[in-house]
Structure formats: structure tokens, C-alpha cells
Amino acid sequence: MRGRKPIPTALKLVRGNPGKRPLPKTEPRPELAVLVPDWLSPAARKHWPTIADPLRAAGLLTALDTTALGLYCEAFARWQYANEQIVKLGPVVEGAAGYSVKSPFVTIANTAYEQLTRMLVEFGMTPSSRSRVTATKPDDTSPYAQFVKKT
Secondary structure, eight states: OOSOOOOOHHHHHHHTOTTOOOOOSSSOOOOSOOOOOTTOOHHHHHHHHHHHHHHHHTTOOOGGGHHHHHHHHHHHHHHHHHHHHHHHHOSEEEOTTSOEEEOHHHHHHHHHHHHHHHHHHHTTOSHHHHHTOOOOOOOOOSHHHHHHHHO
């Protein structure tokens, strides 16, 4: 698929839809209730609420996003562990032949960091994404919202 990735409608609503283009009416609206995946490691499970709670409060986290956020949490846990090992052992360690070599934890940390960065962009949590977010009230076009407004 070429070109920019489409921006989810929920994110357009949070940002204020600066282009004023019509929002898609047929986009799936998954359930907002999100359960912590049972396959998360203990370290990733500990990190889950740090990210999930603000995303849920902004209306950007749905049941369909559980796997993606779980992958983010696992990458964070992997990066955190590798970083702790680098702090403890240093970025250069002694290899099998007695020579100084780059610690394998540096490679693990760098790979996890790249994964984290990509996932942060997917959820709109990078500094550049945050600078485009404005606090606007979403336009409720659901039949229930219209009924409540009439009464």
C-alpha cells in the first residue's frame, strides 16, 4: 500500500479534523472495553496501565488494539531489561576469545527501541503527534446522541 497511512477517525476527532474533510461513516467502531491480554509477561503486564489508561481516557484504545498495545508493552519490557543489563555490565563486554566486544544487550535494546518507536507512532504518542492534538469535543452523530439532544 502506497502513500500515508490513514488516520483513525477517533484520532481525527481528538485532533480537531483540521482538513474539515468528511469523516467516514462506515469505519468500524469497536468496543472500548479492553482487557489485559493473558499472554503478557509480568514486566509487560506491569507497564500496561501506564499506556492503556491514558489511551482509554482519550477514546483511542479499543478491543481491536489489545494485541498492538500488548506488543508495545512486550517491546518496552524487553528494552527495559536489556537497558538494565547494559547499565549493570556496560555496553562493552569481554568476548569468548578475551577481546572486548559490543554487549549483545545493546543490540536487543536497540531493536526493542525501534519497535517501541514504531508502536508509539501507531498510537499517536510521539512528540510530533502530540503537538497536533487539540482538545475538541467529538461530534456525536449516533442516533442515541441525536435523540438526547432533541429531548
